[in-house]
Each structure stands twice: as C-alpha cells, then as structure tokens.
Amino acid sequence: MAIAQNTGRIRPTKPKKNAQKQKRKRDDVDANKLQEAVDQIDVKSTFTSFSELPLSAPTEEGLKSAHFSALTDIQAKAIPRALQGSDILGAAKTGSGKTLAFLLPVLENLYRAQCIGADAGLGAMIISPTRELAIQIFEVLRKVGGKGHLFAAGLVIGGKGLREERDALSRMNIVVCTPGRILQHLSQTSTFNVDNLRMLVLDEADRIMDMGFKKDVDAIIEYLPSDRQTMLFSATQTKRVSDLSRLALKEPEYISVHEAASTSTPKSLQQNYTVTPLPEKLDTLWSFLQASKKSKILVFLSSGKQVRFVYEAFRHMQPGIPLLHLTGRQKQTARLEITQKFSNAKHSCLFATDVVARGLDFPAVDWVIQVDCPEDGDTYIHRVGRTARYEKAGRAVLFLDPSEEEGMLSRLEQRRVPIERINVRNKKQMSIKNQLQSMCFKDPSLKYLGQKAFSSYVRSLHIQKDKEVFKLEKYPLEEFAASLGLPGAPRIKFLKADPAEVKKLKNRSRMETAVSESEDEGSDAEEGGEDKSTKKNGVRTKYDRMFERQNQDVLADHYAKMVRNDDKDDVDFGRLDGEQAGDDALFDVKRRIPADSASGSDERDVPAANGYAEETGGEIGGSGPKAINLPGASAPLVLDSKRREKLLKSKKKLLNFKDKGSKVVFDDEGQAHPIYELEDEDAFKARGAPDEQRERFLRSEQERVDEADRADKQLAREKRRIKKERRKERERAEDEGEAEDGAVGDSNEDLLANFAADADGMDEEDEEEEQPKAKRQKKWFEQDPKVSRDEEEREIGTLDELEAEAARLLG
Incomplete structure (x- = not known):
C-alpha cells in the first residue's frame, strides 16, 4: 500500500491545474501524430461521421457536447481537403452546415501548429458580411472549441468603443x-499584428466580394500575408476570375455538392408565389397574419423605412401575434436583443430587411414571406434559406406585382428554383386601407413614416439594375400611396426623367416662370378649377384637412418638403423640380440679386444698398448678357449665365472681381496717408545738400542728448540731497528716543509703553534705511525680521517677569 507523501500544503492540490499541465504535454505529442494522420487522408474517400476524421481530443469532445455526429455533404468533402491546407471554394444549399465545414479546419490546423497564446499572434481570421452572422459563427466556435482548446478567440463587429477591442486584439x-471594423483596426491599431496569419475565411463570400464590400476587402488583403490558406463559403459561390485573383488563391478546390442537383433550394422547402398588385400587398400581408397566428413568420421588405412603418402600423392594429422588426440602422444591443427574442419565440412575426437574409439560423421558422420582390435570384435563395434548414420542412411565399411576374420567374428558372403559383381567397382577404388612413390622420408621426416608406420603396425600385423586372413606370404609385394611408404621393425627385425638359426648366428665367405660372392659374380658373383662395373659403373634407395638416414636432420640416400641393411643375430659381424639396438637396437659395432692375416685379428685389448698378440691357437666358458695376471694381461684372448670376449672392466670391486695395494710416488731424509716403524731391533739395542736412541732423540730435543728460544729472543730485536730509532727521529722532528711554517709569504701564515705543522705533529706522518712501502698515501675518525669535516667543505674564525684562533692556 502506497503511503501518501506530505507536500507541506495546507489545501489540497487542485486536480484541474495538474490536468492542464498534463494536457499541454500530451498536446505536443498528439500534434505530431495528428499531422501524420492528416497527411495520409484520402480526399477521394467518402466520410460519413466525424469519428472517421483525424481530429484532436478537444475537438471531438466539443462535437460530442454539441451533439454533432454525422457529416453533411459539404462537410464530408470540404473538411478533409481543408485539413491538408488546400484553398477551398465551397458552395452548398442554405442550412447544409457550411459553418462547421470551415470552423473545424480552423481549430485543427491551428491546434497542430500550436498557435496558442499571445506570443503566437493571430492565426485565423473569419470575415462575415453582417454582425448577426458573425455572432452566430462565434457562438458555434465557442460551443465546439470550448471543451479543451486553449485558443484565445474574439468577436470584432463594432457597436462598442475601439479601446476595448484594441486591448484584446493583441x-x-x-x-x-x-469587414469594416477589422479594416479600421488594421489601419488604426498599432499593436494588431497579422504577419503570422495562417488562415482566412470568408463566409457568404459572394456578398463580401460584391461592390458593397469591394474596397474594404481589397484594403484588408493588402495587410495580410500572401502565404496563407484561404476558404470561401456561400450558398451562391462566386467563380469570377477577378475575385479569385484579388484573394491570391493557390489552386483552389471548388466544392459544390449540390451543383448536379435539380434545384438550388432544399427539397423540403415548399415555394409559392402570388400575383398581388402593389396597392394590395399590405392587405394580403395582414390577412395572412390573421390566418397564421400560431406560426413563426419572417417577412422581408426592401428598405428599413418600410420595415419601420409596417411594424408601427400593424402594432397599433394588434394582429394577435407578437411583432418584431430588425434593420441595419438599429443599435447593436437592440439588434442582438431582437434576434434573441425571435430565436426563442414559438409564435412570432419578424419584419426585416436583407440584413438577416444570409447565414442566420433562426430555429423552426415556418414561413418566409417576401412582400417586396428580391433584386435577383441569389437574394431569393438566401431569403428562403431561413426556413427548411437541416432537412426540416418550411414554406415560402413571394408577392409579385403583375409587372414583375414575367421577369422574376425567368430569373428564378435560371437559378433552378421550383416555384408554384397560388391565389388568394377573396373571402379571406381583408382591406386595411381605411384603418391606415384613420391612423395617419390621427398620428402625424405615423403619416411621416408612411411618406418616408413610400419614398424609400420608390428609390429602391429606381436603383435596381435589372430593368426587365423592375419597370418603375408600370407601378401604380398613386394607388400605392393611398394603400399606405397617405392622402397623396410624396414628391420623388427622380420621377422627372426627361433631359430636354429638365434643361429647358433650368435655363428659363424667373420672369418666364412667373408668367407661365400666372397663365396656368388663369387657365385653371377659366376651366372651373379651384383656386387656393376659393378652396379655403369653400367646403373642405377631412381628407383636405389631413392633406394640409403639418407635424407639430421635429419632423415638420421634412414633412413640408414631401407634400405635393398641386400637380403642376414647381420651378424655383436655380433649382429643378427634383432638387426643390429633397433631403439630398445640397444648396438652397437664401437671397437673389437679379440683374434686371427695370423689369416690373423684379425691380423691388434689386439690393440698392449694395451699390450694384446696371449698364446694359437684356435678360439672362434671353436677349443678351448683363453688366453690373461693382463698387471697388474697375471693370464691370458680365452676367451671361445662371451660374454667373449666382455670384451676386456671395460677397466672398465678389472680392475676386474687385481691385486690390491699399493700406493707409491716419495722422493726428484724421487725414489718410499711405504707410510708406515719399517726400517731395524739390522740397528736399531746397533745404540744402544731403551732407549739410546730415550734419545739421547729427548736431541737433547731439544737442538733444546733452540736454537730456543734464536733466538726468540734476535729478540725481536732488535725490541725493533729499536722502541726506532724511538720514539726518532719522538720526536726530533716534537720539531723542534714547534720552526718553533712559528714565524708568514708576508704573508698569509706562514701562510697557516705552518697550513698545523702542521696538517701533527700531522698525521705523530699518524701514527708512531700506525704503525712503512712507512706511507701509504691516499685516497680521507678517513678521518683523529685526526681532529675534526669542523676543517674539517671550510673553510677560507677572510683575516679576516685567521687572526682569526691564532690567535686561536697561543694561
């Protein structure tokens, strides 16, 4: 029987620390064995489970705790090649396990290379297009790698200060x-070193490599070493040579397990579309929510403003199902909270943009509703991929406007997407148009959200690249605005698309504009149209009052810019119809100085106080140019264009056309003279030759200096005389004081008075020697330097002490 040896420790040794030491030693041995096993992998073999792969013990423990046992198709083909260090281009359907296909090689390759600790530096970088997807990847990494691996992993997605992330990155x-956040650290964090990077992973690579992140990715690649392993994964993989050359891939292995499949979407996904006119989409969505209250629904819209309006409107109407909304403009904490709520919810509806269309794994999503048409087939595939994940069942419905049906179906056919048309039952269809109008009438802020939602949706249609699907002129925009509860369609700056008409309006003068507007108003009055003045005096309906109503909060200015007062083209000086009222307008006319002062109504606009006078006739854009005399300018300013006329609004720019000024000084009489003024030559010669003038000047200066010297000497003699007299008076006063101090008084009060006078006399004498001026009265905190510390501290308390002190002073 073994006898326990006493180690001298009071507390028992922690078994966890010993286990860690043994594990590190065992890791060094296992790394060599694992490398040999990885080199012997036959990538052409078929693997079905993780136990068949040469994985480390910590990884096997993490897979077991996360209940991962069987390999998916993409994992079985990608992981063996990635373990051997090959560059990977992985493409597979949504929900097929691509995240684990690149996380396992990252853990194993770094494990075998012993890239552990701060000294090893950064070994792997995983880039995701969205914050939510990055958080999801990090959670899977923690779940699989948190059972024994010693790597230091971090999540860098923004939403917090740079300092916190900067300290941990090293x-x-x-x-x-x-992409954006890691590029900021690469360019600003000096302690962030990526020279030892071994692996680079791009999840949803086609989204990262497109125009949205192109500049960021190119800048990131410049910082990274070229000798690295690169892996790209996505449901719709990019094959463009330009993209692959930018990443410096070395003989990449293209793995597409579903390339030969008949469809690009999971077989368990049931896909349908319904032809719904644009003004009826919200009615159909509301009817669907009423019929599916016990489901988990994900609704996609084109813009964040649409998401906000639909969420606020439906929330007021209380559909009977929990509502959530998620956009890219929300704060990071709110986005995380909403994502967590929807993941944990059993029955809920999430209104979202394409920020959640890629990679996010929401458990048990029953329906994916696409209210707005996706921009292409790839976006459709990623959207519907939020349901029917891991061979589970799911359903997806796409709302298509009649003008979008033909083009979008052809795009889906090219992407091998099977989709079937369904119709909406008229009995189940409910209209919410009146309810939305009532809510917008009562709540101005909701009406403003509706106006912004309309503008953002039309703008999203306008910027779409595929014009065969998105034909802006075929959408019923007025009816769509009415379906949102708005009394009229807000102004859209890019709807006026005729270049000739835009150029004509731009070059038209203000007088022509005023005349045309007056003619239009007169013709409307003759045809029986209502004028604004008669409209105010006549009968107004609640829709008229709603149309004229303005917000009484901070949104009032934005609201006023979006309201269309009439159907005529509003043309203002220097601006087009689109530039007249838009959030993107860069310039705004504050005041105008017209060139024609003789033209009727413009006469009152000429700023006579500025001194601008006209020389020639004509009108800008009319018969000829104008010329204006500027004060301080020798040449007149010629106004031959609208741009030239705008110079009159800037005093700073007008300075360029004025003559250069000269600086002057004023004499005692207030007369202005140049700074450097030359004397008259004739007057100079009349005073004599230059040598004679020089001699006279030197002589006069010498006399002036001598006079000043004599005055200074006289003043010094007077000061010495006064000082001598003061010294004699002081000596005479001292003699008299000593004679008085010779006789000792009979009373104690006289002795004390003489003692105080003697001390004061000493102070006055010293002060007068140092400073002949009047003595300054001392403050309470000042000490007399002539009195010793013993005399300051000595206090007279009794009669005996008083007699002793008097005897000491007498001698």
Whole structure:
C-alpha cells in the first residue's frame, strides 16, 4: 500500500491545474501524430461521421457536447481537403452546415501548429458580411472549441468603443469580424499584428466580394500575408476570375455538392408565389397574419423605412401575434436583443430587411414571406434559406406585382428554383386601407413614416439594375400611396426623367416662370378649377384637412418638403423640380440679386444698398448678357449665365472681381496717408545738400542728448540731497528716543509703553534705511525680521517677569 507523501500544503492540490499541465504535454505529442494522420487522408474517400476524421481530443469532445455526429455533404468533402491546407471554394444549399465545414479546419490546423497564446499572434481570421452572422459563427466556435482548446478567440463587429477591442486584439489567436471594423483596426491599431496569419475565411463570400464590400476587402488583403490558406463559403459561390485573383488563391478546390442537383433550394422547402398588385400587398400581408397566428413568420421588405412603418402600423392594429422588426440602422444591443427574442419565440412575426437574409439560423421558422420582390435570384435563395434548414420542412411565399411576374420567374428558372403559383381567397382577404388612413390622420408621426416608406420603396425600385423586372413606370404609385394611408404621393425627385425638359426648366428665367405660372392659374380658373383662395373659403373634407395638416414636432420640416400641393411643375430659381424639396438637396437659395432692375416685379428685389448698378440691357437666358458695376471694381461684372448670376449672392466670391486695395494710416488731424509716403524731391533739395542736412541732423540730435543728460544729472543730485536730509532727521529722532528711554517709569504701564515705543522705533529706522518712501502698515501675518525669535516667543505674564525684562533692556 502506497503511503501518501506530505507536500507541506495546507489545501489540497487542485486536480484541474495538474490536468492542464498534463494536457499541454500530451498536446505536443498528439500534434505530431495528428499531422501524420492528416497527411495520409484520402480526399477521394467518402466520410460519413466525424469519428472517421483525424481530429484532436478537444475537438471531438466539443462535437460530442454539441451533439454533432454525422457529416453533411459539404462537410464530408470540404473538411478533409481543408485539413491538408488546400484553398477551398465551397458552395452548398442554405442550412447544409457550411459553418462547421470551415470552423473545424480552423481549430485543427491551428491546434497542430500550436498557435496558442499571445506570443503566437493571430492565426485565423473569419470575415462575415453582417454582425448577426458573425455572432452566430462565434457562438458555434465557442460551443465546439470550448471543451479543451486553449485558443484565445474574439468577436470584432463594432457597436462598442475601439479601446476595448484594441486591448484584446493583441492577444487573439482567432478573430471573427465584419469587414469594416477589422479594416479600421488594421489601419488604426498599432499593436494588431497579422504577419503570422495562417488562415482566412470568408463566409457568404459572394456578398463580401460584391461592390458593397469591394474596397474594404481589397484594403484588408493588402495587410495580410500572401502565404496563407484561404476558404470561401456561400450558398451562391462566386467563380469570377477577378475575385479569385484579388484573394491570391493557390489552386483552389471548388466544392459544390449540390451543383448536379435539380434545384438550388432544399427539397423540403415548399415555394409559392402570388400575383398581388402593389396597392394590395399590405392587405394580403395582414390577412395572412390573421390566418397564421400560431406560426413563426419572417417577412422581408426592401428598405428599413418600410420595415419601420409596417411594424408601427400593424402594432397599433394588434394582429394577435407578437411583432418584431430588425434593420441595419438599429443599435447593436437592440439588434442582438431582437434576434434573441425571435430565436426563442414559438409564435412570432419578424419584419426585416436583407440584413438577416444570409447565414442566420433562426430555429423552426415556418414561413418566409417576401412582400417586396428580391433584386435577383441569389437574394431569393438566401431569403428562403431561413426556413427548411437541416432537412426540416418550411414554406415560402413571394408577392409579385403583375409587372414583375414575367421577369422574376425567368430569373428564378435560371437559378433552378421550383416555384408554384397560388391565389388568394377573396373571402379571406381583408382591406386595411381605411384603418391606415384613420391612423395617419390621427398620428402625424405615423403619416411621416408612411411618406418616408413610400419614398424609400420608390428609390429602391429606381436603383435596381435589372430593368426587365423592375419597370418603375408600370407601378401604380398613386394607388400605392393611398394603400399606405397617405392622402397623396410624396414628391420623388427622380420621377422627372426627361433631359430636354429638365434643361429647358433650368435655363428659363424667373420672369418666364412667373408668367407661365400666372397663365396656368388663369387657365385653371377659366376651366372651373379651384383656386387656393376659393378652396379655403369653400367646403373642405377631412381628407383636405389631413392633406394640409403639418407635424407639430421635429419632423415638420421634412414633412413640408414631401407634400405635393398641386400637380403642376414647381420651378424655383436655380433649382429643378427634383432638387426643390429633397433631403439630398445640397444648396438652397437664401437671397437673389437679379440683374434686371427695370423689369416690373423684379425691380423691388434689386439690393440698392449694395451699390450694384446696371449698364446694359437684356435678360439672362434671353436677349443678351448683363453688366453690373461693382463698387471697388474697375471693370464691370458680365452676367451671361445662371451660374454667373449666382455670384451676386456671395460677397466672398465678389472680392475676386474687385481691385486690390491699399493700406493707409491716419495722422493726428484724421487725414489718410499711405504707410510708406515719399517726400517731395524739390522740397528736399531746397533745404540744402544731403551732407549739410546730415550734419545739421547729427548736431541737433547731439544737442538733444546733452540736454537730456543734464536733466538726468540734476535729478540725481536732488535725490541725493533729499536722502541726506532724511538720514539726518532719522538720526536726530533716534537720539531723542534714547534720552526718553533712559528714565524708568514708576508704573508698569509706562514701562510697557516705552518697550513698545523702542521696538517701533527700531522698525521705523530699518524701514527708512531700506525704503525712503512712507512706511507701509504691516499685516497680521507678517513678521518683523529685526526681532529675534526669542523676543517674539517671550510673553510677560507677572510683575516679576516685567521687572526682569526691564532690567535686561536697561543694561
């Protein structure tokens, strides 16, 4: 029987620390064995489970705790090749396990290379297009790698201060990040070193490599070493040579397990579309929510403003199902909270933009509703991929406007997407148009959200690249605005698309504009049209009052810019119809100085106080140019264009056309003279030759100096005389004081008075020697330097002490 040896420790040794030491030693041995096993992998073999792969013990423990046992198709083909260090281009259907296909090689390759600790530096970088997807990847990494691996992993996605992330980046071995945030650290964080990077992973690579992140990715690649392993994964993989050359891939392995499949979407996904006119989409969506209250629904819209309006409107109407909304403009904490709520919810509806269309794994989503048509087939595939994940069942419905049906169906056919048309039952269809109008009438802020939703949707249609699907002129925009509860369609700056008409309006003068507007008003009055003045005096309906109503909060200015007062083209000086009222307008006319002062109504606009006078006739854009005399300018300013006329609004720009000024000084009489003024030559010669003038000047200066010297000497003699007299008076006063101090008084009060007078006399004498001026009265905190410390501290309390002090002073 073994006898326990006493180690001298009071507390028992922690078994956890010993286990860690043994594990590190065992890791060094296992790394060599694992490398040999990885080199012997036959990538052409078929693997069905994780136990068949040469994985480390910590990874196997993490897979077991996360209940991962069987390999998916993309994992079985990608992981063996990635373990051997090959560059991977992985493409597979949504929900097929692509995240684990690149996380396992990252853990294993760094494990075999012993890239552990702050000294090893950054070993792997995983880039995701969205914050939510990056958080999801990081959670899977923690779940699989948190059972024994010693790597330091971090999440860098923004939403917090740079300082917190900067301190942790220098210690990270694996970083999961978004392109913008990691580029900011690469360019600003001096302690962030990526020279030892071994692996680069791009999740949803086709989205990262497109125009939205192109500049960021190119800048990131410049910082990274070229000797690295690169892996790209996505449901719709990019094959463009330009993209692959930018990433410096070395003989990449293209793995597409579903390339030969008949469809690009999971077989368990049931896909349908319904032809719904644009003004009826909200009615159909509301009717669907009423019929599916016990489901988990994800609704996609084109813009964040649409998401906000639909969420606020439906929330007021209380559909009977929990509502959530998620956009890219929300704060990071709110986005995380909403994502967590929807993941944990059993029955809920989430209104979202395409920010959640890629990679996010929401459990048990029953329906994916696409109210707005996706921009292309790839976006459709990613949207519907939020349901029917991991071979589970799911349903997706796409709302298509009649003008979008033909073009979008052809795009889906090219992407091998099977979709079937369904019709909406008229009995189940409910209209919410009146309810939305009532809510917008009562709540101005909701009406403003509706106006912004309308503008953002039309703008999204306008910027779409595929004009065969999105034909802006075929959408019933007025009816769509009415379906949102708005009394009229807000102004859209890009709807006026005729270049000839835009140029004509731009070059038209203000007088022509005023005349045309007056003619239009007169013709409307003759045809029986209502004028604004008669409209105010006549009968107004509640829709008229709603149309004229303005917000009484901070949104009032934005609201006023979006309201269309009439159907005529509003043309203002220097601006087009689109530039007249828009949030993107850069310039705004504050005041105008017209060139024609003789033309009727413009006469009152000429700023006579500025001194601008006209020389020639004509009108800008009319018969000829104008010329204006500027004060301080020798040449007149010629106004031959609208741009030239705008110079009159800027005093700073007008300075360029004025003559250069000269600086002057004023004499005692107030007369202005140049700074450097030359004397008259004739007057100079009349005073004599230059040598004679020089001699006279030197002589006069010498006399002046001598006079000043004599005055200074006289003043010094007077000061010495006064000082001598003061010294004699002081000596005479001292003699008299000593004679008085010779006789000792009979009373104690006289002795004390003489003692105080003697001390004061000493102070006055010293002060007068140092400073002949009047003595300044001392403050309570000032000490007399002539009195010793013993005399200051000595206090007279009794008669005996008083007699002793008097005897000491007498001698």
